[in-house]
Amino acid sequence: MSWGQKLFTYALLLIAAAIMFFPIIYAFLISFMQGGEVLQGNLWPEEFTLANYINAFEKVPLLTYLFNSLIVSFLIMLGQVIFSSLAAFAFVFIPFKGRNVLFFIFISTMMIPWEATMVPNFQTVQMLGWLNSYTGLTVPFFAMAFGTFLLRQQFKTIPKELYEASQVAGISNFRFFRSVVMPVSKTSLVTLGMYCFLTAWNMYLWPLLVTNDEQVRTVQIGLKQMQSQEISTEWGVVMAGVVMVILPTLLLLFLGQKRLQEGLTKGALK
Amino acid sequence: MKAVQLKDIRKSYGQNPEVLKGINAAIEPGEFFVLVGPSGCGKSTMLRIIAGLEEVSEGELIIGSETANRLRPNERDLSMVFQNYALFPHLTVEQNIMFGLHVKKIAKSEQIKRCKEAAEMLGISDYLMRKPKELSGGQRQRVALARAIVTHAPICLMDEPLSNLDAKLRARMRSEIRQIQRKLGITMIYVTHDQTEAMTMADRMMILNHGEVQQVGKPLDIYNNPQNTFVASFIGSPPMNLTAAHVNKGKLQIANKWNIKVDGYQDGEVIIGVRPEAILPANEGLPAADVKVANVEVLGTETLVSFELEGNKQWIAKWPGQWSAEIGEILQVSVDHNKIELFDAVTGERLEKTHSKKVLEVVL
Ligand SMILES: Nc1ncnc2c1ncn2[C@@H]1O[C@H](COP(=O)(O)OP(=O)(O)O)[C@@H](O)[C@H]1O
Numbered sequence: 001m002s003w004g005q006k007l008f009t010y011a012l013l014l015i016a017a018a019i020m021f022f023p024i025i026y027a028f029l030i031s032f033m034q035g036g037e038v039l040q041g042n043l044w045p046e047e048f049t050l051a052n053y054i055n056a057f058e059k060v061p062l063l064t065y066l067f068n069s070l071i072v073s074f075l076i077m078l079g080q081v082i083f084s085s086l087a088a089f090a091f092v093f094i095p096f097k098g099r100n101v102l103f104f105i106f107i108s109t110m111m112i113p114w115e116a117t118m119v120p121n122f123q124t125v126q127m128l129g130w131l132n133s134y135t136g137l138t139v140p141f142f143a144m145a146f147g148t149f150l151l152r153q154q155f156k157t158i159p160k161e162l163y164e165a166s167q168v169a170g171i172s173n174f175r176f177f178r179s180v181v182m183p184v185s186k187t188s189l190v191t192l193g194m195y196c197f198l199t200a201w202n203m204y205l206w207p208l209l210v211t212n213d214e215q216v217r218t219v220q221i222g223l224k225q226m227q228s229q230e231i232s233t234e235w236g237v238v239m240a241g242v243v244m245v246i247l248p249t250l251l252l253l254f255l256g257q258k259r260l261q262e263g264l265t266k267g268a269l270k
Numbered sequence: 271m272k273a274v275q276l277k278d279i280r281k282s283y284g285q286n287p288e289v290l291k292g293i294n295a296a297i298e299p300g301e302f303f304v305l306v307g308p309s310g311c312g313k314s315t316m317l318r319i320i321a322g323l324e325e326v327s328e329g330e331l332i333i334g335s336e337t338a339n340r341l342r343p344n345e346r347d348l349s350m351v352f353q354n355y356a357l358f359p360h361l362t363v364e365q366n367i368m369f370g371l372h373v374k375k376i377a378k379s380e381q382i383k384r385c386k387e388a389a390e391m392l393g394i395s396d397y398l399m400r401k402p403k404e405l406s407g408g409q410r411q412r413v414a415l416a417r418a419i420v421t422h423a424p425i426c427l428m429d430e431p432l433s434n435l436d437a438k439l440r441a442r443m444r445s446e447i448r449q450i451q452r453k454l455g456i457t458m459i460y461v462t463h464d465q466t467e468a469m470t471m472a473d474r475m476m477i478l479n480h481g482e483v484q485q486v487g488k489p490l491d492i493y494n495n496p497q498n499t500f501v502a503s504f505i506g507s508p509p510m511n512l513t514a515a516h517v518n519k520g521k522l523q524i525a526n527k528w529n530i531k532v533d534g535y536q537d538g539e540v541i542i543g544v545r546p547e548a549i550l551p552a553n554e555g556l557p558a559a560d561v562k563v564a565n566v567e568v569l570g571t572e573t574l575v576s577f578e579l580e581g582n583k584q585w586i587a588k589w590p591g592q593w594s595a596e597i598g599e600i601l602q603v604s605v606d607h608n609k610i611e612l613f614d615a616v617t618g619e620r621l622e623k624t625h626s627k628k629v630l631e632v633v634l
């Protein structure tokens with residue numbers, strides 16, 4: 001690439017990045033502004049103040065919400081990774097009649113939007129008495145066609161001779177799963193885990209439905225609550241809340257990325 | 271050291287035609303038994319049935335003295351080496367070698383002792399802490415062998431273990447595997463598509479084609495007395511020259527070149543087989559025929575001469591030493607008539623003479 005071309009490419013990338021990031025950066029800046037500054041159309045706060053953050057924590061129990069979100073997202077992630085990997089293992093390594101048909105049906109549930117199953121799920125959870133509990137927030141998400149699909153593709157790349165060698169050695173299915181399949185598929189598992197965590201973190205409708213108690217509500221609902229309380233006057237406070245909410249997400253992405261790269265260069269099959 | 275017996279073993283996958291069509295064999299304890307045949311003939315299926323990785327459709331498999339049809343792989347007391355080695359990529363060489371020993375309730379100290387022994391025997395002691403991907407193909411192969419050795423199983427199965435190695439290494443590993451097998455006295459069932467491996471390693475071998483046994487026996491017996499045209503063309507390198515011919519009133523006519531007086535065969539169409547080394551340069555007092563040289567390959571200690579017999583049909587002769595024939599040159603060759611094999615033109619089965627003593631005389 002010539003010098004001119006390089007300049008052009010980088011300029012283009014910078015502009016694109018600026019456009020992409022503008023909302024987030026602006027939200028970040030607003031969170032440091034005082035009262036009416038947003039409405040005056042300021043792009044840069046006249047003075048950086050933490051008042052909005054203090055305000056945000058006082059107005060709603062943000063810490064409780066953050067904690068709840070963390071627990072719920074973590075449980076959903078754990079549940080999805082465990083159940084998906086076990087299901088995928090069965091679909092790849094254990095031959096049984098109708099395996100492909102079952103898998104096809106399993107996968108076709110991906111075409112049913114989550115909202116369509118919301119009502120029956122709600123009724124089930126209600127009947128089980130799981131409203132306002134972590135169980136009600138997490139268990140309905142444990143079975144996940146997408147995760148199973150993703151891990152099945154990964155497990156299929158494991159040579160079947162590894163499984164056969166284990167059989168000849170007398171290793172049990174579960175032990176093979178734990179001590180060969182899991183470590184070999186570390187990268188995919190981490191990727192799936194991150195995806196699950198983020199999706200769970202951003203969940204809004206379901207927590208809204210099954211909780212009405214502050215003790216178990218998640219942070220996305222807290223945000224909404226804050227926004228409707230503050231209606232347009234105190235945008236700074238709302239944005240402070242938003243920043244608090246996206247911070248863990250960003251953190252996870254950065255940490256995960258490093259872990260992912262490690263996984264790609266180290267643990268993977270040749 | 272256990273015997274393995276196959277009694278009319280049949281195997282089919284679902285509705286597909288049978289892959290194995292009634293295999294019978296008795297493998298002796300401590301024997302090096304080679305299963306050889308072209309790709310897709312059912313060798314791996316056979317081996318996997320013995321290992322218990324595939325189910326038998328029909329027939330009986332006996333390992334030691336018990337019926338093993340329904341035993342699980344680990345109940346059969348055997349070890350297996352796979353073509354792609356099946357090493358666990360996330361474990362070190364040492365962990366790979368000891369993998370699964372704990373299931374057999376072997377004490378840790380004994381595990382380590384066996385691992386050391388096997389590593390020593392195969393010369394991989396220096397790599398015990400490495401991961402498989404940090405090893406060369408030959409070293410990985412040795413790790414796979416070590417993993418089979420440490421189990422101390424009386425039977426070892428190998429499925430084309432050398433086919434991913436280069437020719438030189440393959441030749442060396444052939445003799446190493448053979449020596450280890452002899453030293454440990456284990457029963458070895460070894461699958462290969464390479465007839466050289468079969469010839470050089472086997473105590474006895476079984477030649478398989480399209481799921482049917484073609485011949486079982488000692489390598490030299492099979493080489494000298496192939497049961498049919500398939501075996502004749504499969505065993506030996508270069509392969510036996512096969513050509514249609516016919517017997518007419520006690521005379522065998524080959525391509526209008528040779529007329530050979532035969533005794534003890536009935537008149538009719540036959541296929542004759544001549545080993546490349548049974549075709550001789552015409553200087554030994556035998557009557558000879560003129561042939562045109564099509565190609566010459568000098569291999570140092572021996573020379574392969576291809577010549578046209580009739581039309582496009584070519585024969586290959588193998589002569590000791592270095593010969594320098596020109597392409598297109600007319601050579602005089604003759605056939606060692608004691609080494610001609612006759613096969614049925616239709617079935618390809620070997621024709622036994624009706625008389626006891628074979629008398630062939632060449633008349634030109
Ligand atoms: N799982 C299977 N399902 C259907 N057919 C199979 C299966 N495994 C092997 N076969 C068929 O069985 C035949 C013999 O295969 P195999 O034993 O692997 O041959 P090879 O002698 O090359 O080792 C082949 O024609 C192959 O297509």
Ligand SMILES: [Mg+2]
Nearest residue numbers: 313314315430
């Ligand atoms: Mg095979």
